Amino acid sequence: MSSKQYDVLVIGAGASGLMTAYMAAQRGRRVVVVEKANKVGKKILMSGGGKCNFTNLYVEPENYISHNPHFVISALSRYTNWDFIGLVCEYGIEYEERKHGQLFTLNGAKEILAMLLAECDKTGLVEIKTNCDVKAVNALDDQGFQVATSLGYFEVESVVVASGGLSIPTLGGSGIGYDIAKQFGHHVYPTRAGLVPFTFSDGFKEVTTRLSGNAVEATLSNDLNSFTEALLFTHRGLSGPSSLQLSNYWNVGQSFNIDFLPSLDLIELFKAKKQSQPKVLLRTLLTEHFPKSVVLELQGLIWADMSETAIGNLSDEKLENIAKRIHQFEVKPSGTEGYRTAEVTLGGVDTTEISSKTMESKKQKGLFFIGEILDVTGHLGGFNFQWAWSSAHAASEYV
Template identity: 55%
Template sequence: MLQKYEVVIIGAGAAGLMCAAQASQRGRQVLVLDHANKAGKKILMSGGGRCNFTNYYVEPERYLSHNPHFCKSALSRYSQWDFIALVDKHGIPYHEKKDGQLFCDNKASDILNMLLDECQQGGARVQLKTSVDQIESCADAEYRYQLSTSSGKIACQSLVIATGGPSIPTLGATGWGYDVARQFGLQVYPTRAGLVPFVITDQHKALCEALSGSSLAVSVSCNGQSFHDDLLFTHRGLSGPAILQISSYWQQGDDIEIDLLPGQALAGLLREQQHQRPKVSLKNWLAEHFTQKFAELWLQANDSSADQPLSSRTLAQLTGEEMDAIAAGLHQWRIKPSGTEGYRTAEVALGGVNTDQISSKTMECQSHPGLYFIGEVLDVTGHLGGFNFQWAWASAVAAAEHV
């Protein structure tokens, strides 16, 4: 028997549940379908289990897209303050970690339960463990789309694709939403992993392995972008917020430049210290700014002196040229990642459905009335820090007002 709904949303993640809650509360009959056995799996694991659900400082400049203007309309109409008001309405305690990043005090499940409660209030039905095998557009002027699913055939007036991207496949993520877009003749930009750690395989690999687990406050630059945040050494290479941020701007083959002591003028400082403390070893002096282990290993990895190793020299034994080289090496440490850890650990996928074919006001496909795309499946990717969740909420509400 053919089931009929006014709105069918595919994907029970952040965008899908938000859209279902809002659309059902304006009186629409809504069904949410997901192949997973649990709703909102990405919400539950985000922010270390505390869900960084938005940011105080949401601006369009925090998003990457082939059309940087596309996100402006939705973000301005449903802002971070609107979502914070919803969180407050449900009495969920939260705190600012840093740079405007808002996290739950307790668990990420607070946000998921809030969305499910909102869906329940509107009467939206969330149906899990249901795969969608086929989508067809129908001649019927009212029920424009028909779905063949593992639980039978379903017809709907409006169809919303909220399936996200392929990042973290262990949670069931796939690129299925892109296939739907292509089926209906939409262009999909190639995708790649974003907000993802780097893998290092060159001469710096041993340094990364030896320092695994230690972090530094640095400034990382690549392709005209810079981020000032923490860097974390791992057994495979480099991670931490600064690295995740710059990874979205990095392309295969690029160097990244790391300032290990941002805000310091090292060349002048070394000369000053050479006069004041000539007998101090370079290694011990560096250990005052980093750690003893880092100072030793970094000097080993970056020592090109032909005679006496830098690690055994005092400040008095350094020439002006050597001090300049050490300062440049620490301020402009260049590393060429061999790649990233890929979708396995990526927080987001860059690229996706070309937004030129989508209404920025309603998220509706311009060539197929009643077909909507929201959230990460679109070519809109935020920085680390709650921006991707805010895009999920804002794009979901934009669609919910029109489905």
Template identity: 70%
Template sequence: MSNSHVDVIVLGAGASGLMLAAHAAKRGRSVLILEKANKIGKKILMSGGGKCNFTNLYVEPDNYISHNPHFVISALSRYSNWDFIGLVCDYKIAYEERKHGQLFTLNGAKEILEMLVSECNKTQNVDIQTHCEVGQITPLEKGGFSLNTNQGHYTCDSLVIATGGLSIPTLGGSGFGYELAQKFGHQVFPTRAGLVPFTFSDHIKEVTTRLSGNALDVT
């Protein structure tokens, strides 16, 4: 068990958490990533059928659904798809373009995960702990946060929620991040499913089973 202070604690070792940790470390911050699963980047490894659709050639603010469209404009002006494509090229990761400008790795999603981990390791300011269950989180009077976990007690100046959404519970998806955000006074909008398959279990299943493998572009 440990008891320590770091500049930044990131909850979640997925794509967002790893990317943020790498950039915070480059700014001289000490970073601790806490991941409840046994491995990091599980969703990265399964994305794109294992080939990771890591970005798109055509990324514009209008492509995003957001309650605050100005945020998307600001975010993409600071770090665009071309910045990430450049990073992929720096690591000599082979990729291909598919329909609608989608970019996929040729040799597997593991290369994207390894790239993000390498970025975190560049400064030696990032520590990653898996199997870490976070319990009580409380704000400190002088600023910052206190966290109790199954691996010890930690304090930090900045706390980042990068726990992902509700999708794929078997890979760690949960409402933990939403609940935590609400606890600290952030407005959380109702969630809704996106990019999910239709699942049939009644008489329609028999019909759709026979149609398996067929594809049709629709709007």
């Protein structure tokens, strides 16, 4: 027997799923949210180091990666960052602005999750079922769907796929949403891990291992993209915001450049010090700008044979070459940490087959896709949460 007590079934009790559930219920829709994990909102709770970077002050379509870049404009303009900030303020949730307009809770991500659940509870029309695996979604002949789950069958008018991507499978990431999309004839762009640390297998890995835990402000760049933020050395490679950002634009086999001192013109500095402090060693000079351990590793990589030569005894050509290497140090990762630690999934459901106004499938009436499952990936900094809120709002008005 199928239960007909609900109008809408939402697959996934994460950020976008909970948001669309309570907003649809505010329109009087009876909503059931099915979640395969044993608890709701696991990714919300671990995001931003447990502080949840819930949006950004400077949200623009340019902050998103998609094969169809115009797709995000409608949803982002109809439910903005300020709309969500308003909701946060209604609940008295304290937050702070960090670098680049990133907004984090002061007292923990649990407050954002509690807010979403409270909004669901207020409607009296949202039921959440955990430990509930979706087995099949079938369109009915007249209209609507029958959804088979591990907790029984549901008949509903609308299905919202808010199952997220493949990132961090231990928190519930799975491919069910992509399977549903393909079942109904949707094209799905190949997926890969995004906002993810780089790994190395060459000699540079030994360097990052020795420097593990050290961080410097650096610019990471390839042919088309450049990010200046903290760079963190790890036992396996490189992490930190600048690495995570560039990982969205990197493919296996490609190299990229690191500028270890983007705020300084080293050629000018070296030439000035050659005149004013001719007896100083380069490592002594650079220790003013770097942790000593980082300077010693760069020395071993770039000017080991001149490590004991005073700057006054180095030719301008040699100094220029050293400066250039520090500003344009080329590395070639062997890969990334993959979905295990990735914050997002790149690729996904082709948005040319989805209404940008409603998030409804153009191929199957009543089927909606929101959040990370779509071929929309935000930069680091709260942009992926904002896409969850905005796309959820768009769908909630039409389910």
